[in-house]
Amino acid sequence: MTAEGTRQEDGSGGGVLLDVRELKVEFRTRDGVAHAVNGVNYRVSAGETLAVLGESGSGKSVTAQAVLGILDTPPGHVTGGEILFHGRDLLRMGAEERRRIRGTRLAMIFQDALSALNPVLSVGTQLGEMFEVHRGMSRKEARGCAAELMDRVRIPAARSRVGDYPHQFSGGMRQRIMIAMALALGPDLIIADEPTTALDVTVQAQVMDLLAELRREYAMGLVLITHDLGVVADVADRIAVMYAGRIVETAPVHDLYRAPAHPYTRGLLDSIPRLDQKGRELYAIKGLPPSLTAIPPGCPFHPRCPKAQDVCRTDRPPLYDVAPGRASACHFWEETISERGDRR
């Protein structure tokens, strides 16, 4: 099965914070059942950053929503698996107990801060609310804490801006407020769902750096959901690549970049534009991700895979242990991993 955390920073201990086991989520719609998550396994230890990488529809966000318990139900339903947080299964907890964990020990950063923040409440109110509800503070105390938080995420003139509304901030500042909201009560684990996708490239780097820095400072675990390989390299300790609702490869970040053990990961890496190959046509994985209502039998990636053999069409590959802390769901991982350099 998947690997242990390979790096532990800040001596914050290697206790497993989050252990997702064989998680299955489906969406029951009028057009049929969409199998969004089909047995996902991953672990995040304290102080570790796990990047979950995948295309749209690979199930990375749905997994996160299931972990937090904010899945749209209906149509979404968790149909199997366990989500262990500090060793306790979140799926077996009562609604009230789960609510108390949300925001206090387990927090989430959303992609588009403009729509994720309430347009008619001031940011001070929305940040302060966390302290009012979970810590029983008075409105005035909570507002003070809100201003402090805004200062922590380096919003200029924080104190004078607590009364401002989300639309009065720039995109980057709004995302900082989202981060502040997640940090508010010092959670053990933050799930960031494409935290920089809606931002300008220059701002993306700032926000990402801030997030990484605060994660270190608070010694939190971080699950970073993204489709952007560029974002991942500097920040993540480990990467889990998702495809069609499954993890297809998991590895320490540098190992994965150096020698991917799954043809899909290889394809993703090859499709990054590179300065030293200017002028050449950019590589693209052929075909489209499968429809979640009709996932191909065997290896779900086989229709798009340059290495596909007969066995791929019939047998779904398990997650093979490739090396300590590495796993790949490819029948031909040995071949893939030994291919060095550029395929083109």
Next chain:
Amino acid sequence: MGRYVIRRLLQMVPVFVGATFLIFVMVYALGDPVAALSGDRAPDPATAAQIRRELHLDQPLWQQYLHYMGQIFTGNFGTTFDGQQVLDKMGTAFPVTLRLTAVAVVAEIVVGVTLGVLGGLRRGRLLDSGVLVLTLIVVSVPTFVSGYVLQYLLGVKWAWVSPAVALGAPLDELLLPGCVLALVSLAYVTRLTRTSIAENARADYVRTAVAKGLPRRRIVVRHLLRNSLIPVVTFIGADIGTLMGGAVVTERIFNVHGVGYELYQGIVRQNSPTVVGFVTVLVIVFLLANLIVDLLYAVLDPRIRYA
């Protein structure tokens, strides 16, 4: 903000002049007020001419209009043909209608918003469908039908409430007429609230509120309701003007001596000063109600700023 209000007030002037002039023309084109004054007998021509001169009826219409407007702005709404001050009539009629409207608006808010929120939160369930069917029925039944039916059932047959309202229009007797007056708007408020709640319930910021671990009650009241009620509040605000002027049928049914009743009497008896005076005030009420709604909109939604 201040400049916006001033601009809006200035914009009201042409609307006010246009609306009142039209009413003035229509009412005075209806018939000869002097003939109406003298009843069935033909008036003595010399007396008629004198009355015309006294009432400025011999002047061209636009001069009459200017003269009338000039008087209104000094607070003189004129005298009815039976010798009563129009202002006195307004003094008794408007408070009655205002109370009736207040009952109606409270009913809209309490019943309409509550049903709308419950329906919106349980979209597609039995309660929601039931409310939708009920509102459809209410909207399609005219007030003079629902009014008479409710008056007969509640007032006459079961005698739970007084079927007619006494002269002073005490608040408890206005409950049934107020609800009848509110009925159609109430159905609209219910539907508007329901749609708005159902739409906003799927918004990202509601999901954020859930992810923050807020209790459901707080999510609904502080986050969902606050956003969903913006269109509802604006509807109710604009409706106040309509309710005040549109109470003619309801006031007739329940014998409420309010604005609608006086207007009806004025039209039937060709009592032009009453009609023009009351309508003029209603135009002002309507315009102000709309201005207040627009200002309220900016208070409720901080994204809207008037400059």
